[in-house]
Amino acid sequence: MTTTAVSQHQTKWWSGGKSPFNIEYGKLMMWYFLMSDSFTFGAFLISYGTIRFSQNYWPNPSVVFNAFPGAGHANLPLAFVSLMTFILIMSSVTMVLAVHEGHHGNKNGVVKWMAWTIVGGLCFLSCQAWEWHHLITGEHVVLTDQNTLDVIGQTMGGNPWGPHLDPAIAGEALTRTPVEDLAKVVHAHDHSHSIDQLRAMSREQLLGMINLDELHVNRKGPIAFGGYFYGITGFHGFHVFSGVIINIVMLIMAQKGVFERRGHYLMIEKAGLYWHFVDLVWVFVFLCFYLI
Amino acid sequence: MEHTNVSTEITIHHEPSASTKRIWKVFWILLIITMVELGLGLSLYALSLPEGLRMHLIKGTIIILSLAKAYYIVSVFMHLGDEIRNMIMTIVVPLMLFIWFILAFLGDGSSYKNLRNKYDRSYKERTEIGTHKKDTVVHPGGKD
Numbered sequence: 001m002t003t004t005a006v007s008q009h010q011t012k013w014w015s016g017g018k019s020p021f022n023i024e025y026g027k028l029m030m031w032y033f034l035m036s037d038s039f040t041f042g043a044f045l046i047s048y049g050t051i052r053f054s055q056n057y058w059p060n061p062s063v064v065f066n067a068f069p070g071a072g073h074a075n076l077p078l079a080f081v082s083l084m085t086f087i088l089i090m091s092s093v094t095m096v097l098a099v100h101e102g103h104h105g106n107k108n109g110v111v112k113w114m115a116w117t118i119v120g121g122l123c124f125l126s127c128q129a130w131e132w133h134h135l136i137t138g139e140h141v142v143l144t145d146q147n148t149l150d151v152i153g154q155t156m157g158g159n160p161w162g163p164h165l166d167p168a169i170a171g172e173a174l175t176r177t178p179v180e181d182l183a184k185v186v187h188a189h190d191h192s193h194s195i196d197q198l199r200a201m202s203r204e205q206l207l208g209m210i211n212l213d214e215l216h217v218n219r220k221g222p223i224a225f226g227g228y229f230y231g232i233t234g235f236h237g238f239h240v241f242s243g244v245i246i247n248i249v250m251l252i253m254a255q256k257g258v259f260e261r262r263g264h265y266l267m268i269e270k271a272g273l274y275w276h277f278v279d280l281v282w283v284f285v286f287l288c289f290y291l292i
Numbered sequence: 293m294e295h296t297n298v299s300t301e302i303t304i305h306h307e308p309s310a311s312t313k314r315i316w317k318v319f320w321i322l323l324i325i326t327m328v329e330l331g332l333g334l335s336l337y338a339l340s341l342p343e344g345l346r347m348h349l350i351k352g353t354i355i356i357l358s359l360a361k362a363y364y365i366v367s368v369f370m371h372l373g374d375e376i377r378n379m380i381m382t383i384v385v386p387l388m389l390f391i392w393f394i395l396a397f398l399g400d401g402s403s404y405k406n407l408r409n410k411y412d413r414s415y416k417e418r419t420e421i422g423t424h425k426k427d428t429v430v431h432p433g434g435k436d
């Protein structure tokens with residue numbers, strides 16, 4: 001209480017005998033860890049930016065990320081990732097509320113807000129799992145290097161969001177497409193037959209089911225897109241996952257009264273720093289992959 | 293509440309704030325900035341702007357708004373703004389490396405693109421198709 005009267009400007013921070021940073025050791029080390037982690041994420045994102053700047057063409061994120069669970073093929077650009085962003089901001093708020101309760105030594109408050117933070121983290125991870133699944137298993141008709149048509153998803157080995165292909169070129173490529181790939185092309189637009197039923201059909205039957213005007217065919221996009229997207233969002237998702245584990249440990253320790261006996265909730269503050277950092281990184285992942 | 297001496301590294305304690313008003317204020321700021329960013333991101337898509345000054349202005353605005361969000365998260369949620377100046381500087385100064393890091397590497401990427409377009413015309417033709425309005429027929433049955 002009395003110490004607050006001393007101004008930080010009057011204190012000789014560098015004259016020895018005290019920490020010049022005025023912060024508990026563990027928290028200071030958490031800050032340094034987060035600083036180094038931000039260089040790791042920064043290096044990844046800058047590497048992505050370098051490759052993107054070296055390309056003549058890059059897919060438009062509003063075209064790539066336009067799906068929403070349960071909305072079928074509706075075109076809802078960036079809607080789902082907005083939800084994910086909102087969930088993460090919200091869980092950051094509940095985390096800072098847990099830290100706030102910790103400052104006041106309110107055990108029940110800490111436990112309540114930590115629980116909500118964990119729920120938010122799990123929601124975010126579930127959203128990411130759905131998004132990855134949707135991108136990997138998506139069926140997009142593309143022009144192959146052999147000038148035939150094929151169906152691919154967004155994977156590390158292929159990107160289906162190249163420039164849109166002129167229907168005349170698509171029609172010509174269709175005549176060269178092997179029958180097993182034709183079955184996949186039909187299946188990409190029409191799920192009324194199973195892929196096995198389609199494979200049993202003849203070439204003429206399959207061609208009769210394809211309407212060139214409705215067929216959206218793209219060239220293949222830059223292959224680096226998948227590696228960077230899954231690599232960086234995966235690394236971020238891994239941070240969210242470990243953050244959830246840390247938060248669960250903190251919740252259990254708070255519930256058991258460990259911090260109450262210790263007399264302070266500094267561990268909640270350290271876990272909070274890590275959790276906010278995860279939110280901070282998402283601000284930039286969101287910026288680099290979805291917005292620009 | 294009473295102050296148990298949390299750790300010997302802390303010379304000056306500052307009182308934790310009594311209310312959560314500031315937290316909720318920052319929540320609303322973050323939410324509104326995110327919505328503005330989304331609006332701008334979607335306007336890029338809806339207007340399908342060509343590469344040019346207007347597109348770069350919009351993207352630049354989105355980047356500045358994201359930096360503002362980062363500032364609020366670090367300063368208020370992570371309480372760095374409440375620490376003493378020495379502490380703030382030991383974190384912020386090393387991060388200045390990013391200025392060089394970003395400029396140097398993005399410049400390198402773009403210089404690689406320009407060199408390749410200049411010396412490999414066929415690469416330029418193959419990859420710039422998407423930037424034209426209408427897809428031009430480049431190789432109708434050229435090979436195979």
